[in-house]
Amino acid sequence: MVDFMGNQSETGKSIASELKLLTSQELYHQLFGCELIAMAIVSLDGRLLRVNTSFCRLLGYTEEELIGLPIQEISHLEDVAIYEELCKQTFLGERISSQKENRYVHKDGSIIWGMVQVSIVRDTDANPSLTWVQIQDVSERKRLEQKLEESKRSYQSLLNQNQNQLILNAVSEGLFGIDEHFGTTFWNKAAECLTGYTYEEMMGKNPYQVLTRAYGTGEDLQLKYEKVLYRTMLEGVCECTNELFYKKNGDSFPVEYMISPILDQDQIIGVVLSFIDITQRQGTEELLRKSDKMSLIGQLAAGVAHEIRNPLTTLKGFMQFLQQGAANKKEYYDIMMSELERIELITTEMLVLAKPQFIHYQPKSIENIIKSVITLLETQAIISNIQFVVAMENHLPLVLCEENQMKQAFINLLKNAMEAMPDGGQIDIQLCSIEDKAVRVLFQDRGHGIPHNALARLGEPFYTTKEKGTGLGIMITNKIIEDHHGQFVVESKVGEGTVVSVTLPITYSEQ
Structure with a gap:
């Protein structure tokens, strides 16, 4: 009979008779009767020849629907190449069998994660004749891993935010961020102390316009102030200059400030402005x-x-x-x-x-x-x-x-x-x-x-x-x-x- 480990058969029977022998009741119950692991025999061109009950249950199809179907059709589009690569490795003799995580598409459209293992069935001349596929359902494990990763990302995001906030509040310079719509994204404690404005009061407003009182001036001066932000927002150019800022109580004070772009994957998503009181x-x-x-x-x-x-x-x-x-x-x-x-x-x-x-x-x-x-x-x-x-x-x-x-x-x-x-x-x-x-x-x-x-x-x-x-x-x-x-x-x-x-x-x- 055919040796699934790749050794030559002692009987030398034809592939058809070997397949008949493989599908005999005794062998079927021994190999395909396993309820835990989905198993299938696949032709060299990728068509399903035999599947067990676990394979049908895993993918939601009947045995009749699966027989003759290319295995690529039940694989996720992005993972089709994985099965082909596993077959290639075993065909070339690089491995006795190969395994890797792969995604499959359930009959209802849902995604099934499986650990697929591919072994080669060889004939008496040691040439590949069939492939033996085993799929262990690892969907639940993947779901847990994804939830864990989401929790990790959420925790890391929260952690980064709280570190960032601590750093912003520890800096003696006034710092605030402006998004692409010229709204306030962050506002540190130093900015609050220097100007008297809180972050809540600046939400939904253009902080640069508020501090320079540009909204109460002529159009020419407003345009001048807008150009400062646009130059950094559109061209990524850092600006450093002196200006008069106004506190919440109306008092003015001279500042030296720098405007720098905020980048996200090489895209400018806003600007950050740092300023200091230079009165002294x-x-x-x-x-x-x-x-x-x-x-x-x-x-x-x-x-x-x-x-x-x-x-x-x-x-x-x-x-x-x-x-x-x-x-x-x-x-x-x-x-x-x-x-x-x-x-x-x-x-x-x-x-x-x-x-x-x-x-x-x-x-x-x-x-x-x-x-x-x-x-x-x-x-x-x-x-x-x-x-x-x-x-x-x-x-x-x-x-x-x-x-x-x-x-x-x-x-x-x-x-x-x-x-x-x-x-x-x-x-x-x-x-x-x-x-x-x-x-x-x-x-x-x-x-x-x-x-x-x-x-x-x-x-x-x-x-x-x-x-x-x-x-x-x-x-x-x-x-x-x-x-x-x-x-x-x-x-x-x-x-x-x-x-x-x-x-x-x-x-x-x-x-």
Whole structure:
């Protein structure tokens, strides 16, 4: 008879007679009478030749309905290849039998999970003749596993949510999330403390619009605020800037915030905004600016005193001529008026620089600001044997700036250039427009230059290359330019000099 383990038959009978022998009453009861495991004999082309009662009960069909039916038709579409792979492995002799979990479709359409085992029945020449299929129902186990997995996922989701919430509440920065419909998705404790709004009060609202009070402003300002969110939501671009936020009680406070996209499988599903109150930091920065400003005024005082003393000496001399009845009085009056206007200009510039002012950005001419700075430093430059050479384009566009702060920044840069040239020389100042988008100011000295390691640390407070410097000048200058959304670049070579570039965006308010 045929050996189900693949050994050759001793009798050498034909396959038909072997099948007849297999299906004899005795063998049928021995092999197919098992009520626990579904069994079937399948032809090499996949058709069911014999099935036992358990096989019929498992799938809900009668024996007559199953005989001759391709086994693939009762297999789940996604698992048809599994049976073929198991047959292939056993045909090639890789395994005596192969088993794997597979899904089958019940007559009523429900899914049955079974552990299927396939063995090959070989003829006397050891060639495959039939396949022996056993299916053990594991549906209940799979259901339990799925329930366990669902419980695990649910628990993990809840756990992740509670960890996430703990992290959000532990962060000192205000954090809130906005979904693709611009509604609030989360709101941490710091955001609540800084603004006075609770998460419940922000539900269903656009928190960014509430905090900036954009809903109560004109359409242009609303569009500006919406663009900030859209740019991150649509393009995934991170935005970092300063803004005024409003608390629930109506008080405003300055913040620095960053908007970043929230990704889910590379898809942007919202944005997260983190913000901090910079009221104290702005106060400290303003104190540093004032300190640096007073230091500048002190350094300029000697040069200004000399500049004023010269015209005063001239005025005193002409007054003496006039007292003695000198002729050509009109000519003397004209000279005296010119000297008085010179004194007035210098003292006005000094007062403007020293006077505390509310920061108010207005469209201003960079040419005029540079001319004012040169007026203040010209005498000191002459004493130091330094010449200012200015080259500028005609009709440069206006720049939105706080004039007093820009003067302070430019004075710092020019004084640094002058101090880098103890033996005198030429400082070039160039002004030009950049693609009708910005104005660039270049200061080029021919001093001793800055070493590479020192160049990297410029702008650090109290770091300086000067013997008696504080390092605050460059730090303040950098911060002023940064507040004006400009760029500040320093390039230097030891022994050749330094080039400082300041680029400031222009304003279109004049158009």
